[in-house]
Amino acid sequence: MNxxxxxxxxxxxxxxxxxxxxxxxxxLPETCARxxxxxxxxxxxxxxxxxxxxxxxxxxxxxxxxxxxxxxxxMVISGIETVALSKEHSVLLCNTRCDALTERGYIEMVVxxxxxxxxxVASLLxxxxxxxxxxxxxxxxxxxxxxLKGCHDRCYINYADDANKMTSYLVSHGYETIDLLLxxxxxxxxxxxGKGYKAAISEALGYVHGNIHFAENSVQGGYIQCxxxxxxxxxxxxxxxxxxxxxxxVMKAAQVHEIKVPEELAIASMTDSQICPIVQPPLxxxxxxxxxxxxxxxxxxxxxxxxxxxxxxxxxxxILQSTLKIRRSCGNTKNIYELFE
Amino acid sequence: MxxxxxxxxxKNPIMIGAGPWARDGMSIQKCIDAGASAVTTETISLEAHxxxxxxxxxxxxxxxxxxxxxxxxxxxWEKEIESIDRKDCKxxxxxxxxxxxxxxxxxxxxxxxxxxxxxxxxxxxIGARNRMIVDKSSIVSEFAQAAVRAVSxxxxxxxxxxxxxxxxxxxxxxxxxxxxxxxxxxxxxMMDIDVENQTAKMPTYGGYTGANIRPISLATTASLKQNTAxxxxxxxxxxxxxxxxxxxxxxAQATQLASVIQLEGYPAxxxxxxxxxxxxxxxxxxxxxxxRGVALSTLSAFEDIGPQPFKAILSETCLEDCNIxxxxxxxxxxxxxxxxxLTISEQLCTxxxxxxxxxxxxxxxxxxxxxx
Numbered sequence: 001m002n003x004x005x006x007x008x009x010x011x012x013x014x015x016x017x018x019x020x021x022x023x024x025x026x027x028l029p030e031t032c033a034r035x036x037x038x039x040x041x042x043x044x045x046x047x048x049x050x051x052x053x054x055x056x057x058x059x060x061x062x063x064x065x066x067x068x069x070x071x072x073x074x075m076v077i078s079g080i081e082t083v084a085l086s087k088e089h090s091v092l093l094c095n096t097r098c099d100a101l102t103e104r105g106y107i108e109m110v111v112x113x114x115x116x117x118x119x120x121v122a123s124l125l126x127x128x129x130x131x132x133x134x135x136x137x138x139x140x141x142x143x144x145x146x147x148l149k150g151c152h153d154r155c156y157i158n159y160a161d162d163a164n165k166m167t168s169y170l171v172s173h174g175y176e177t178i179d180l181l182l183x184x185x186x187x188x189x190x191x192x193x194g195k196g197y198k199a200a201i202s203e204a205l206g207y208v209h210g211n212i213h214f215a216e217n218s219v220q221g222g223y224i225q226c227x228x229x230x231x232x233x234x235x236x237x238x239x240x241x242x243x244x245x246x247x248x249x250v251m252k253a254a255q256v257h258e259i260k261v262p263e264e265l266a267i268a269s270m271t272d273s274q275i276c277p278i279v280q281p282p283l284x285x286x287x288x289x290x291x292x293x294x295x296x297x298x299x300x301x302x303x304x305x306x307x308x309x310x311x312x313x314x315x316x317x318x319i320l321q322s323t324l325k326i327r328r329s330c331g332n333t334k335n336i337y338e339l340f341e
Numbered sequence: 342m343x344x345x346x347x348x349x350x351x352k353n354p355i356m357i358g359a360g361p362w363a364r365d366g367m368s369i370q371k372c373i374d375a376g377a378s379a380v381t382t383e384t385i386s387l388e389a390h391x392x393x394x395x396x397x398x399x400x401x402x403x404x405x406x407x408x409x410x411x412x413x414x415x416x417x418w419e420k421e422i423e424s425i426d427r428k429d430c431k432x433x434x435x436x437x438x439x440x441x442x443x444x445x446x447x448x449x450x451x452x453x454x455x456x457x458x459x460x461x462x463x464x465x466x467i468g469a470r471n472r473m474i475v476d477k478s479s480i481v482s483e484f485a486q487a488a489v490r491a492v493s494x495x496x497x498x499x500x501x502x503x504x505x506x507x508x509x510x511x512x513x514x515x516x517x518x519x520x521x522x523x524x525x526x527x528x529x530x531m532m533d534i535d536v537e538n539q540t541a542k543m544p545t546y547g548g549y550t551g552a553n554i555r556p557i558s559l560a561t562t563a564s565l566k567q568n569t570a571x572x573x574x575x576x577x578x579x580x581x582x583x584x585x586x587x588x589x590x591x592x593a594q595a596t597q598l599a600s601v602i603q604l605e606g607y608p609a610x611x612x613x614x615x616x617x618x619x620x621x622x623x624x625x626x627x628x629x630x631x632x633r634g635v636a637l638s639t640l641s642a643f644e645d646i647g648p649q650p651f652k653a654i655l656s657e658t659c660l661e662d663c664n665i666x667x668x669x670x671x672x673x674x675x676x677x678x679x680x681x682x683l684t685i686s687e688q689l690c691t692x693x694x695x696x697x698x699x700x701x702x703x704x705x706x707x708x709x710x711x712x713x
Contacts, residue, residue, distance in 0.1 A: 319440045
């Protein structure tokens with residue numbers, strides 16, 4: 001049943017139906033009740049896209065994620081979806097594959113679809129690419145440090161701080177060589193981790209040395225890199241990986257080559273997962289509040305959407321803290337550290 | 342009889358502290374209907390936290406809990422707060438964030454949700470991240486400042502015992518613009534160890550609350566009142582009106598009920614309120630300001646109190662065979678004569694006072710030595 005048929009049966013004009021849905025206060029209560037009764041009888045559901053054309057709202061938000069296969073981003077997505085659902089919005093999911101061109105294409109696509117708002121994650125876009133957000137007046141939140149045109153609201157994890165904290169923790173164990181394994185695809189997160197790691201190494205005033213390596217973001221990537229270091233006899237005393245997949249690969253390679261963890265090789269990861277506490281030895285990780293980050297980003301976006309016509313928006317910048325989960329893979333033997341930071 | 346808390350008008354000094362007894366609209370309504378002047382919500386963070394099972398452990402009149410945050414999402418809280426019929430009760434939203442900007446965001450969100458005030462939870466006894474915060478007054482002041490700047494309603498800070506007794510920390514919070522503190526939070530505690538199985542009965546540290554923390558909270562109220570300019574909401578082991586009056590007489594602006602609701606249910610609020618009203622009118626007090634801080638003048642620094650030649654004195658002949666006083670006397674001053682009557686040796690008695698406190702029949706007093 002369409003809007004015309006509803007209007008006919010209720011004995012009112014199409015414009016009145018539209019007013020009942022969008023500005024019920026402008027319609028006589030009796031008329032309103034009659035129209036709603038007809039709608040209910042026929043189980044009429046308004047076409048949201050058509051509604052969007054009229055009211056400028058589609059009850060849809062777009063989410064541009066660099067890699068939907070990453071466990072951390074999956075938690076971010078879950079957080080966003082949780083809030084969107086409670087706000088009766090659906091989420092249009094776009095995987096930008098860590099590629100600026102794909103991301104630009106997606107921006108154009110979601111803008112043309114008249115979404116109510118956009119969340120960018122670790123965006124690779126440059127300032128000029130987001131001008132369209134200002135033109136079309138589309139609210140936008142960036143889960144990342146970078147400020148983009150039309151997207152001043154940001155929330156993020158301070159990865160440089162986290163990497164610094166984790167590296168300093170490894171330094172405190174007296175390890176003289178601490179290497180870092182990053183993802184081969186460059187992005188803001190990897191850059192930040194590298195920055196924090198370097199700062200902690202140089203803070204150790206020449207007592208600690210380290211090299212940065214690159215590998216695929218996978219168990220296999222970590223495995224191959226570790227094997228390469230073993231064969232080249234370049235294995236450091238401690239190895240920090242940018243994610244737990246890589247760390248698990250490193251652990252497997254160490255096991256195959258009979259290298260004891262943590263006695264001969266300490267391993268730590270910049271992300272945590274459900275697997276990390278159950279492997280032997282349990283992995284020391286940085287626990288990133290990914291779901292909380294997603295929920296926060298969605299809330300910040302709905303704050304802008306809901307306030308759009310009420311008050312001028314003051315851009316927000318919110319930083320969330322990660323937690324160092326000290327387990328057994330770096331030489332710790334105390335339970336209390338395993339339980340608490 | 343109304344009380345001013347940093348501009349917030351409270352109809353009585355009975356507030357409800359943050360905890361699972363104020364975990365949603367319905368439970369908050371129960372507190373309001375029982376007559377509380379303000380209710381603090383369970384601590385809200387950006388993410389709902391599933392509670393552990395079990396997360397409450399009871400030991401006599403004390404409770405250990407391992408629930409840190411609310412298990413409801415912010416969006417749900419918006420609806421819960423909306424559903425409340427506030428009457429003349431104030432709603433204080435308790436928040437926790439991991440960084441200053443997160444605190445700032447949550448504070449403004451809470452204000453939008455309709456909070457009358459915000460309580461910043463800084464030092465939870467559960468988990469170690471929070472312990473670190475107490476160690477660093479610079480972080481605490483950054484957090485407090487973030488909340489104060491984000492909103493136009495009053496911001497309170499909930500202090501742990503350690504925080505409440507650390508001057509550098511309380512000073513930095515005050516400078517950040519906070520004028521009201523709630524003290525104290527639960528203490529970090531643990532259940533007994535199951536000796537036969539060689540295991541801990543609780544899987545981690547918990548927040549220890551109840552009657553046993555009252556002496557600690559009383560001392561914190563007294564020291565906060567003397568060392569800082571804060572208005573104090575005292576919390577810790579209140580189960581009757583005398584406890585409320587005690588805190589006020591030490592200078593508290595108001596008090597918060599907490600674990601008593603866990604032990605007795607919501608009717609405890611009404612009972613304490615009624616008893617308090619009765620006491621005030623029977624003592625012809627029209628306002629709490631008449632008794633606020635009156636007991637402070639009876640306190641002195643330990644170094645300033647001189648020893649007095651007091652001794653334990655029996656107020657009547659005692660033939661009881663409970664032997665409690667005899668057993669507890671570390672100075673061997675208590676014995677029996679040939680008629681089996683209790684005797685106290687003035688020569689051996691040091692006037693320590695323990696027997697007087699332990700006697701179940703109150704037959705022993707501490708007074709001037711008979712010989713003087």
